[in-house]
Amino acid sequence: MSTIEHVLEERLIKTETLVAKKAKKKTATRRAYTKEDLKALKAHSKAKTPVEKIARLMKRSGPTLRQKAASMGLSLGHRR
DSSP states (O other): HHHHHHHHHHHHHHHHHHTOOOOOOOOOOOOOOOOHHHHHHHHHHHTTHHHHHHHHTTTTTTHHHHHHHHHHHHOOOOOO
């Protein structure tokens, strides 16, 4: 094998390993709402807590909290 062929083969091997080591995309994990989560969401709705603050406390996104509150018949996020 010539030097050029050897270098090209090494580069090909390195490229293949780089492609193989590509990180997998992180997917969102779904967590079911516990009874405590639902009680806390209802209490925050009644206390007029801002959605961003609830999201940080419950470690959930704002839109998911709004969706769950709407399905429970609660109002969130309409206050300033």
